[in-house]
Structures are given as structure tokens and as C-alpha cells.
Amino acid sequence: MGEVSGLKELQSELKRIALLVNSYLINELKGEPKELYDASAHLILAGGKRLRPFIVVKFYSMFKGNENDILPTAAAVEFIHNFTLIHDDIMDRDEYRHGVPTVHKKYGEPLAILAGDVLFAKVFAMLTKTPALRGSDVKMTEAVSSVANSLVTLCEGQALDMKMPQIGTLSEELYYSTIEKKTSALFQTSALLGCIAAGCSEKEKDNARIYARHIGLAFQLIDDLLGVAGETEVTGKPVGNDLREGKRTIPIMMAVQNAGRNEREAILHVWGNDRADNDELLRVVGIIRSMKVDTKVKELAKKHIENSLLALSQFPDCESRKYLEALAKFVIDRRM
Numbered sequence: 012m013g014e015v016s017g018l019k020e021l022q023s024e025l026k027r028i029a030l031l032v033n034s035y036l037i038n039e040l041k042g043e044p045k046e047l048y049d050a051s052a053h054l055i056l057a058g059g060k061r062l063r064p065f066i067v068v069k070f071y072s073m074f075k076g077n078e079n080d081i082l083p084t085a086a087a088v089e090f091i092h093n094f095t096l097i098h099d100d101i102m103d104r105d106e107y108r109h110g111v112p113t114v115h116k117k118y119g120e121p122l123a124i125l126a127g128d129v130l131f132a133k134v135f136a137m138l139t140k141t142p143a144l145r146g147s148d149v150k151m152t153e154a155v156s157s158v159a160n161s162l163v164t165l166c167e168g169q170a171l172d173m174k175m176p177q178i179g180t181l182s183e184e185l186y187y188s189t190i191e192k193k194t195s196a197l198f199q200t201s202a203l204l205g206c207i208a209a210g211c212s213e214k215e216k217d218n219a220r221i222y223a224r225h226i227g228l229a230f231q232l233i234d235d236l237l238g239v240a241g242e243t244e245v246t247g248k249p250v251g252n253d254l255r256e257g258k259r260t261i262p263i264m265m266a267v268q269n270a271g272r273n274e275r276e277a278i279l280h281v282w283g284n285d286r287a288d289n290d291e292l293l294r295v296v297g298i299i300r301s302m303k304v305d306t307k308v309k310e311l312a313k314k315h316i317e318n319s320l321l322a323l324s325q326f327p328d329c330e331s332r333k334y335l336e337a338l339a340k341f342v343i344d345r346r347m
Contacts, residue, residue, distance in 0.1 A: 018344075021337040028068055028085075029061040031078075035086035039133050050118040050126035054093050057109035062230075063088045063201040065338065070205030070219055071143065073331040080143040081208050084154065087137035088201045091158070094130035095165055095197075097123055102173065105256065134158060143208035153207050161200035168193025175259040178267050178282060186261050187228070194234075195227030218322045222335070225319035229312040229342050235260035236308045240296055251292035257283025262308050266299045274298050312343055 033055075040052040064085035071081040099105075100113040101120055107113060115123035138144060138158065144151045171189040175181060202223035206216045238253030239262045253260055267278055281287040281295050319339050326332050 017337075018341065021334065021341055024334055025060050025062075025065055028065050029059075031082055032061050032064045032068075032085050032089060035083055035137065036089060039086070039090075039137070040129075046118065047122065047125055047129065050114050050122050051129045053111070053114050053117060053126070054096055054108060055089070057111045059089075059109065061085075061089055062338070063092055063197060066198065066201040066223060066226075066335070067205045069331040069335050069338075070202050070211075071209045072205075073326055073329055074209035074211060075143065081141060081205065083137040083141040084144065084204050084208060087134045087141075087158070088197065088204065090130045090134045090137065091162065091165075091197060091200075094127045094134070095169070097127040097130070099169060102169065103256065107252075131162075134162075141208065150207055150210070154204055157200055157203050157207065161196050164192045164196040168196065172259070178257075178259055178263055179279070181259050181264045183261065183264070186259070186264065190228060190231040191224075194231040195224050198223040198227035198230070215326070218325045221322035222319045222339075225315040225322070226339055226342060229315040229319070229339075232261065232308050232312040232315070233342060233345060236262050236305055239263060239266075240300055240305055250289065251281070251296045254278070254281050254292060254295060255283075255285060255287055261311075262299065262304050265304050265307060266302055269302055269304075270298070274302075309343065316340070316343055 036055050037052065040048045040055070042048050067085040067088055068078050068081055072078045075081075096108060097114045100108060101115045101123055105113050106116050111117075113123075114126055118126070135155065135158070138151070138154055141154075144154050168189055168191070171185070172193055175185065175189065199220045202219035203216055206219045211219070235253065235258070238258060238260065239251065242250070254263065263278070263282065267275055267282075270278060277291075277298060278295050281291050316339050320336060323332060323335055323339070
């Protein structure tokens with residue numbers, strides 16, 4: 012195959028893998044009572060690039076030829092992702108995700124909690140249906156253990172997120188500790204699962220984790236930047252959404268710490284203020300953009316991508332590696 016460097020090639024392959032994974036996701040979310048399964052599938056049907064399943068498949072296919080043998084596990088990590096989204100939205104009181112009402116807004120909190128629980132249970136069901144794991148007790152045990160550990164880590168990350176101090180006293184160290192657990196952990200598990208199923212060496216597993224760790228950190232940095240300065244028609248969220256909701260993210264932290272007195276007061280006035288009107292939010296978004304916070308955050312993200320690509324360079328030079336390289340570059344340039 013030629014160089015996989017263009018965004019179109021990556022998008023085409025992301026779409027192809029997403030369609031394969033979606034068939035597993037949708038088929039698993041059918042049953043009675045119908046409303047429960049509708050709630051479980053709500054965010055999944057709203058779309059998504061399926062980046063984590065993509066990572067599972069590509070690490071597996073670097074070493075094995077039949078990607079169908081790993082697809083149920085790829086679906087499992089998407090179930091994990093959506094389970095955490097449903098429960099996080101409840102705790103954070105978010106009203107929109109992927110441009111649609113959150114599950115608890117559409118179906119109510121009790122059913123949303125149950126919908127998340129269904130996805131949690133389906134994770135382990137999908138592992139047991141994975142051909143690449145079923146032939147080996149060692150692989151299955153390691154896969155289940157890695158998933159269980161990641162679920163604990165995700166919960167720790169959400170707990171840290173909920174306990175974060177006021178934005179003016181938030182430290183970069185605490186921020187990174189939180190996103191390491193809350194976001195990066197599942198990227199790492201995705202890469203690890205592909206390697207486990209492929210029978211990779213411990214060194215290869217370590218390099219896969221390093222690649223995915225930095226991808227996850229860069230992804231969250233850019234995600235937090237979009238939450239402050241992203242365009243509604245692209246992100247599907249209201250302008251300045253993270254400001255209004257009082258999110259504790261590094262772009263907002265940088266803005267508060269580097270702003271002059273009047274600018275700082277303007278930022279803190281809208282931060283966590285659900286009564287702030289759009290004009291106030293737009294003014295503060297303009298202030299943050301003028302401070303070049305986006306440039307600083309992207310520089311941090313680029314450093315993580317450099318580390319990610321260095322770890323990836325230890326793997327065989329093949330089509331799957333090319334796609335993983337393209338994915339790393341896409342994380343920096345994405346707009347949603």
C-alpha cells in the first residue's frame with residue numbers, strides 16, 4: 012500500500028471500521044423492555060468516529076490477518092466508552108452530546124443509569140464472543156483483567172474530576188492526573204487488547220500503551236480546547252459550553268492564570284454561571300482566543316503526539332501502522 016498520510020484515506024478507513032463495529036453494537040442492543048435498549052443505544056446511534064475500536068483493530072491487524080476475529084472486542088471498548096459518557100453526563104448535568112440530548116435528558120436519570128449498566132455488562136459478553144481470545148485461556152484472562160483494571164481507573168478519574176478545586180487554584184499536575192485516568196486509560200486498554208489478542212510480546216504491549224497513552228492525553232487536550240473555543244456547528248455543543256458548565260480544564264486554567272484583572276473577572280463571571288448569556292460567553296471566548304491559549308494547548312498536544320509516534324515506530328512498517336500514524340496526526344488537527 013502507498014503512504015497513508017491524507018485525511019481522506021484515514022476518514023475512509025475510520026468509516027469502514029466504524030461500520031463493522033456498529034453492526035456488533037446495534038445487534039447487541041436489542042431486547043425488552045425496548046425503552047431500556049433504546050436508551051442504551053441513544054448515544055451510539057448519534058454517531059462517533061469509533062477511535063478506540065479503530066485502535067484495537069489496527070494493533071491486532073499489525074500481526075494477524077483476519078480483523079473479523081477481533082471485532083467483538085473492538086465493540087466492547089466502545090461499550091465502555093459510551094457507558095462512561097452516560098454516567099458522566101448525569102454527574103456533570105450535561106444536556107447535549109454529539110449534537111443530541113444526553114441520555115438522562117431524553118429518558119430520565121433512572122433509566123439512563125440502567126442503560127449505562129447494560130453497556131457495562133455487554134463489555135464482558137463481547138469479550139467472550141471474540142474469536143481471537145476464545146482459543147486461549149491466557150489471552151482471555153489477560154483481556155478481562157485489563158478491561159476490569161481500566162474500568163476501575165476510569166471511575167478514579169471521574170472521582171478526581173468531581174473533586175477538582177476552583178479553576179483559579181487548579182494545578183497542571185492534578186489536571187494531567189485526572190485526564191490520564193479518565194481519558195487516556197481507555198485508549199491504552201484499546202491498544203493493549205489488540206496486542207493481547209495478537210499474542211504480542213511484553214515489549215510490544217508496552218510500546219502500544221505508550222503510543223495510546225499520549226494519543227489519549229493529546230485527544231483530551233484538544234477536546235478541552237474545543238469545549239472552550241469550538242464552533243457549535245462543528246462540535247454540536249453550545250459556544251463556550253465548558254465555560255458555562257464550570258469545567259476545570261487546562262485551556263480555562265491557562266486563561267485565568269494569564270489574564271489581566273478585568274479579563275480574569277470576565278472569565279470567572281461566566282465560568283460555572285448557567286445564567287450567562289451568549290453575548291457574555293462570546294466575549295469571553297474572544298478574550299481567550301486573543302490570549303493565544305489555543306496555540307499553547309496545541310503545542311502541548313503536539314509534544315504528546317511526538318512521543319506517541321516514537322513508540323509506534325518500534326512496530327513493523329505496515330499498512331496498519333500507517334493508519335495509526337495518521338490517527339495520531341488527526342488528533343491534533345481535529346475540529347470535533
